[in-house]
Amino acid sequence: SAVISQKPSRDICQRGTSLTIQCQVDSQVTMMFWYRQQPGQSLTLIATANQGSEATYESGFVIDKFPISRPNLTFSTLTVSNMSPEDSSIYLCSALGQGLGNTEAFFGQGTRLTVV
Amino acid sequence: LAKTTQPISMDSYEGQEVNITCSHNNIATNDYITWYQQFPSQGPRFIIQGYKTKVTNEVASLFIPADRKSSTLSLPRVSLSDTAVYYCLVGESGTDKLIFGTGTRLQVFP
Numbered sequence: 001s002a003v004i005s006q007k008p009s010r011d012i013c014q015r016g017t018s019l020t021i022q023c024q025v026d027s028q029v030t031m032m033f034w035y036r037q038q039p040g041q042s043l044t045l046i047a048t049a050n051q052g053s054e055a056t057y058e059s060g061f062v063i064d065k066f067p068i069s070r071p072n073l074t075f076s077t078l079t080v081s082n083m084s085p086e087d088s089s090i091y092l093c094s095a096l097g098q099g100l101g102n103t104e105a106f107f108g109q110g111t112r113l114t115v116v
Numbered sequence: 117l118a119k120t121t122q123p124i125s126m127d128s129y130e131g132q133e134v135n136i137t138c139s140h141n142n143i144a145t146n147d148y149i150t151w152y153q154q155f156p157s158q159g160p161r162f163i164i165q166g167y168k169t170k171v172t173n174e175v176a177s178l179f180i181p182a183d184r185k186s187s188t189l190s191l192p193r194v195s196l197s198d199t200a201v202y203y204c205l206v207g208e209s210g211t212d213k214l215i216f217g218t219g220t221r222l223q224v225f226p
Contacts, residue, residue, distance in 0.1 A: 033213075033214060035216070042203070042216055042217070042218045042219040043160070043203065043216040043219075044216075045213060045214070045215065045216075048213065092160075094214065096214065105150065105205060105214055107152075107160050
């Protein structure tokens with residue numbers, strides 16, 4: 001199994017500022033993902049964080065708004081840029097464990113972001 | 117992005133069995149199906165995982181038909197503390213993406 005440390009757990013930010021969320025995994029993982037969960041909605045995939053290259057974004061999400069880094073196999077960051085109240089959400093990182101045919105995913109505890 | 121769908125909500129009473137189905141007709145051939153439980157303000161918590169047929173652990177059973185285009189999470193004898201949102205998670209065919217289902221909000225009444 002893997003343990004993911006995600007921080008900050010929550011933050012209140014001013015409109016127009018940026019926040020960087022960090023995810024640290026205690027072991028090397030093949031893939032890392034970033035999700036958003038807006039109030040009352042399901043978890044939506046933002047992007048796949050690729051080690052050593054640009055992240056792969058889903059429809060509706062762009063790099064200028066959500067720049068992602070993944071410098072190695074255990075760490076990734078997501079930045080929410082130029083925030084507006086519509087960005088108030090829970091942001092969740094996930095890592096895919098290594099193993100024969102096993103796609104068990106592990107999750108951080110989430111970052112609750114409020115933009116005022 | 118393939119849609120993985122679940123019923124929006126379900127109600128039950130304590131002691132009853134609850135079955136929640138997830139439809140995932142674009143599941144990757146080699147990927148497992150995983151179910152998670154989420155309480156408010158917390159990250160998803162692993163419940164059970166399976167590839168095909170039936171899997172059972174101490175908290176739930178998972179039923180997967182031969183075509184793997186759906187799966188059913190079975191919670192025996194639910195209690196009030198099982199009130200939560202339940203998500204299935206599958207790998208998407210042709211990509212390495214993990215896709216959450218739309219989530220089912222389970223409310224257990226005394």
